[in-house]
Amino acid sequence: MRVDVRLMGVLSDAAGSTGIRLEVEDGVSLGDLVSRLVEELPGLEDVLIDRVMDSYAPNALVIVNGIEAFNLEGSSTSLREGSALVFLPVTHGG
């Protein structure tokens, strides 16, 4: 199945891309999708992954089909065919 990922702010800068369409296994979890995303766009690793927390960084807001991921199942959220994800860094300039 395919999912669309949109990257914003410093994440798009680090990835060198504003978004990507990925082919993934049916029902892939958000956590696994993030691992796959980092494989495809290695520039994201330092800004998106928190090795201490063993998850995507807590200062990234992940929005799955308009719903913030913590309102679903966080990293365990199952994605569906055509899911649209937005990765929005919380810490911006100001």
Place this chain on the structure above:
Amino acid sequence: MCWAELTLNTLNRSCTKCHGAPSVYHRPYSGERLCAACFNESLFERVKKTVGKYDMFEYDSRIAVGVSGGKDSLTLLRLLDELEKDRPYAELVAVCVDEGVKGYRDEALTLAEKNCRELGVKMYTVRFRELFGETMDEIAARERELGTCSYCGVLRRRALDEAAKAVDEAAKAVDADRLATGHNLDDMAQSVLLNVLRGDVVRMDMFNPGGRGVEGFVRRVKPLCEVPERETTFYAYVNGMEFQSLPCPYAEEAMRSDVRRFLNRMEVKRPGSKFIVYQTGLKIRGRGDGNVVGRCSVCGSPTRGDLCRACELSGRME
């Protein structure tokens, strides 16, 4: 998105406030799950309550809102614009600081201008070059005793004060009696921990999101002080706001970054940690009114020493 997918993802998760619409945002610290409309309303109500709790404004306050073009300051501008609709004698003016960071601040100022135009709020900009004779790019390029953030933080603060006090015919005069800034709960909690780590008891004593009136300074208030940064970000997102999305190229305040990372991890493990740190800052502060003892010998601004920090750093630039 199909209905089946929405149902699967939000099973039994309708908004805990209106009990109708599907929720889109979860607050682990309170257990609330909110739909977009209730999320917006709850942020407005929280800011309204904070403004009341600290008596931040008078019924006829002329409020300068420090607008950087980032999501915090633009969220603040929108919420205050809504709040002040009930106060016909109050007025908002956006004040912006152009530090002169090429490719960063110029984009932010364009976004600030766009948002101000949409809201019908006047915007007034002050520039480092005009106030201090140099841009931040020029300061960053030279040999310095301190990091760029040390200069920028102090000079931006002074620039905002100058902008809020400005009486400029071209800008129809700012001449504000309040300066509202977009500092959020994360900023406040970080400041509390930083003060502890630095042993800065003077700043711990002065910690006050409601600000205080000191002659020569416009009273500074922080209406977003109880709104987590995740929520200002989500507010900007759900309301389709265009905002500055890149961090400053000179951002290097290593100690604050460490504290931010620590607090973000704690908040995931122990939801509510940021509120607890912030509330602790309020409990341990003093009255915070006995520290300004004199005037800067150069510019006359209130200061604890002979020279204010802005003049001290401006002097170091020469």
